[in-house]
Amino acid sequence: MKTVVIGGAWPYANGSLHIGHIAALLPGDVLARYYRAKGAKVFYVSGSDCYGTPITIRAQQESTTPEAISERYHREFCEVFQALGFSYDRYLKTTDGTHRNFVQAFHRTLYQSNTIEERVVQQAYCETCKSVLTDRMVIGFCPQCGKATRAEQCEFCGELLEAEHLKEPCCAECHTPVSFRRSKHLFLKMSAWSEQIEQHVRAHPYWRKNAISFTNRYLSEGLPDRALTRDLRWGIPVPKEGYENKCIYIWAENVLGYFSAVSSLCEQHGENFTDIVGRSSDTMTYYVHGKDNIPFHSIILPALLLAHGGQFCLPDQIISSEHVTLEGKKISTSKNWAVWVKDLVQKVQPDEIRYFFIANGPEKRDSDFSFREFHEKVHSELIGIWGNFVNRTLAFSNRYFDGEIPQEEIGPEVKERIKSIFECVGESIEHGAFKEALFKAMEGARFANRYYDGKAPWKTRLNDIGNCRKTIANCFYLVANLSVVFAPFLPFSSEKIQRWLGIENRWEQQTPVKPFLSGSEGILFEKFDGSAFSQDLIER
Secondary structure (H helix, E strand, C coil): CCEEEEEECCCECCCCCEHHHHHHHHHHHHHHHHHHHCCCEEEEEEEEECCCHHHHHHHHHCCCCHHHHHHHHHHHHHHHHHHCCCCCCEEEECCCHHHHHHHHHHHHHHCCCCCEEEEEEEEEEECCCCEECCHHHEEEECCCCCCEEECEECCCCCCEECHHHCEEEEECCCCCECEEEEEEEEEECHHHHHHHHHHHHHCCCCCCHHHHHHHHHHHHHCCCCEECEECCCCCCECCCCCCCCCEECHHHCHHHHHHHHHHHHHHHHCCCHHHHHECCCCCEEEEEEEHHHHHHHHHHHHHHHHHHCCCECCCCEEEEECCEEECCEECECCCCECEEHHHHCCCCCHHHHHHHHHHCCCCCCCEEECHHHHHHHHHHHHHHHHHHHHHHHHHHHHHHHCCCCCCCCCCHHHHHHHHHHHHHHHHHHHCCCHHHHHHHHHHHHHHHHHHHHHHCHHHHHHHCHHHHHHHHHHHHHHHHHHHHHHCCCCHHHHHHHHHHHCCCCCCCCCCCCCCCCCHHHHCCCCCCCCCCCCHHHECC
C-alpha cells in the first residue's frame, strides 16, 4: 500500500483566512481525498501557526493575551476548514504540547551538528514599544530592489532579508526607527547545505516552475546563515543551557509541524514514525502552500532536516500557488480589501467555493476573483453541466421507471470513456495539475450530456423502450463513476450521489445499485441569488 504525506501550510493565527489562503490550500485536500480513494495510506496534516511577535502586539492592542488571540483564530480556522470539507488527519497548533515536545527534541539533536554555531549579533529593538523585534516586524527598503518591505522576505523580489540589512529600518507597529542591541544566538550555516539542496531540486523537475525558479535564484545568490533563536517572550523555549530567556525562532519550528503532526498520528495508530517519514522510506511527500512560502519549504526545511542528521525524507512535490487578486486588485488586509472565508461559507455551498478556486486556481500565474465571474462560472459549468446531467438522469428515472436503475449492459464506449477519465484525471492530480484534472472531469460531464441528448430517451420511451432502458442504465453508470472522479474536488455533492446510488468512493469503476430519492433530494446544487452574493462580502 502506497504511503503519502501531505502537508498543508500552517496559517498564521493573527487574523481571519481570506480567499487567497483557501486557493493555495485546497490542492492539499484534493490530493488527500484522491489518494484515500486509491487505497493509499494518507497522512494529511496541518495546523495553526500561533507564535510570533505580531500576535503579541495584537494582544497588547486588544488588552488580552497572545494565547487568547491565537486560540480565537485557531478555532475560527478549524470551523472554516470543516465547513469547506478539508479532511485533515491531524490539525494541530504550534502551542500544542505535542508540537513543542517534538520541536525541542529535534533541536537538541540539531545543536550537535557542526553547522550550528553560536554568535553575538545585532538584534532590532524598538524603544517606543519596548520590545525586541523579529525580522518580520521591521520594515524598511529592500537593498536588492529598493522597494518598501518587511524584513524576513521582500514582498516584491522575494529576497530573504535580515532586519539589519534593510535600509532605513523601523518598527512595523509604531514606525519608530529601530536600534540594534548585541545578543547571543545560535545560527544554522545554510551554505553548508547548498550543494545537497541544489542536487535535490535538480532531481525533482516536476516541482511547480515558481518553486524551481525561486529556489535556484536563492541558491545562485548564496544562502545566508539563519538565526535559530531569538529574544522572544512568546514562542517555544530553546532547549539549551544558557538560553533560558530565549525562544526558537518561528521559522525554525513552524515548518517542523508537518513532522510533529505525523508523529502524533503514528503514535495514535501504532505506526513506526521512521517507516513513514524516514529517508529510506518510499513515502511520497507533498507540501502545499502559497508562493510566499516557497523558500521555507524548498530551502529552509531541507536545510533543517539535513543538519539534523538527514534521517528524514526531503520534499518530493512542492505545490506552490501564485496569488489571488480581488476584482483586479491585490488583496490587502491592512487596506481592508479582502473577502473573508468565514463570511463566504455563510453565503455559498462549499462545493461551489471549492469548484471555483480549483477551476480558477493560481497554479501558474495570479488569478482573479470577481463576484460576477464566480456567479457565472458556478452556474454555467458546475450547475449547468454536471448538476444538470445528474438531475435530468435521476428525474427521468423517477418519472418513468419509479426510481429503478435498469439492469442493462453498459455500452463499451461509455466504459472506455470512464476508464480513460479515471486514468487521466488521476495522473493530473498526482502531478499537481489540479485545474487540468478538474477540466478533464468536467469534460466527462460534457460527454455525458452529449450522450443523453444523442440517445434522446424522452423519445425512445415512446417507441423503443428497450433502447430507452439501455440509455438510462448507461447514464446512471456515468453519474456513479463521475461522482467518484469529482469526489476529491466536490466531496459534499459526490457523497450525496454515492449515498443515493449505493456505491463506494473508490478510484475504480462502480456499478450503481438503486437511487434513494425523496422530494427535492435529487437536486445536487442550489442556485444562489447573485444579489445576495455581492460586494458586501468585501471587508471595507
